[in-house]
Amino acid sequence: MQKFHHYIIPLTVAFMLASCGGSQKKETKRATGTNTIDHAVHAPGAVSLAPLQxxxxxxxxxxxxxQQYQQLTSALTNGKLAEAKIASNALEAGAAEVQGGKGLASAAARIVEAxxxxKQRAxxxxxxxAMIGLVKKAGVEGELYxxxxxxxxxxxxxxxxxxxKEIRNPYFGEEMLTCGEVKETIK
Structure with missing residues (x-):
């Protein structure tokens, strides 16, 4: 029975990585007009300085x-509890001023308290x-994924x-950074 356990864990991990595109890109560069934006997989604790928009x-x-939502996403992706609370607090305050932002503000408050x-990721x-609903209603210039x-x-x-388009999963962070897919492009 003990030998059996030695095979289960590696097989489970391999399956999870395969089902979520287990490879990780170390760095990509994308040219956008006159600007080049670098997107790197950061070491724990690193903060991305790439333009957000x-x-x-x-x-x-x-x-x-x-903008605060992007900061929150980055904090969750990097496993930064305190940074996620700060971004959520700012997001909550801003959402209170947005028409239809009550649900967004309420969800942000739960992240601050987590x-x-x-629990923040949940x-x-x-x-x-809530953010997706508001963004789709407002519309965008450019593309959002x-x-x-x-x-x-x-x-x-x-x-x-x-x-x-590159997946950086805020629900699992470094554990499964590339797990996921683009489901829709909002234009």
Missing amino acids: RFRIKDDGLNAVY PSIE HFASLSD MDYCPMALDNKGAYWLSTD
Whole structure:
């Protein structure tokens, strides 16, 4: 029986990586007009300094809130509890000023109060659903990607928004950074 356990764990990990595109890109560069944006897989604790936006949400208030959403996504991806709380606090304040932003503000408040990164990530799903609804209603200039991880929330699946086609999963972070796929391009 003990030999059997030695095979289960490696097989389970291999299956999870295969089902979620287990390869990780170390660095990509994308030219956008006159700007080049670097997207690197950061070591734990590293903060991305890449520009957050290659598009614009047509509602100025929501556009400003989306900047905090991107900071929150980055914090969750990098496993940074305190940074996620700070971004969520700012997102909550901004969402209160956005028409229809009550659900977004409420979800952000739950992330601020969450005692662990795992609980923050669980609340991020409802926040993302609210953000997706508001963004689709407002419209965008450029492209925004609606990403999906089928393994998030105990295999229930969850969505998030991204400005890049490259998957950087905020629900699992470094554990399964590239798990997921682009489900929709919002234009």
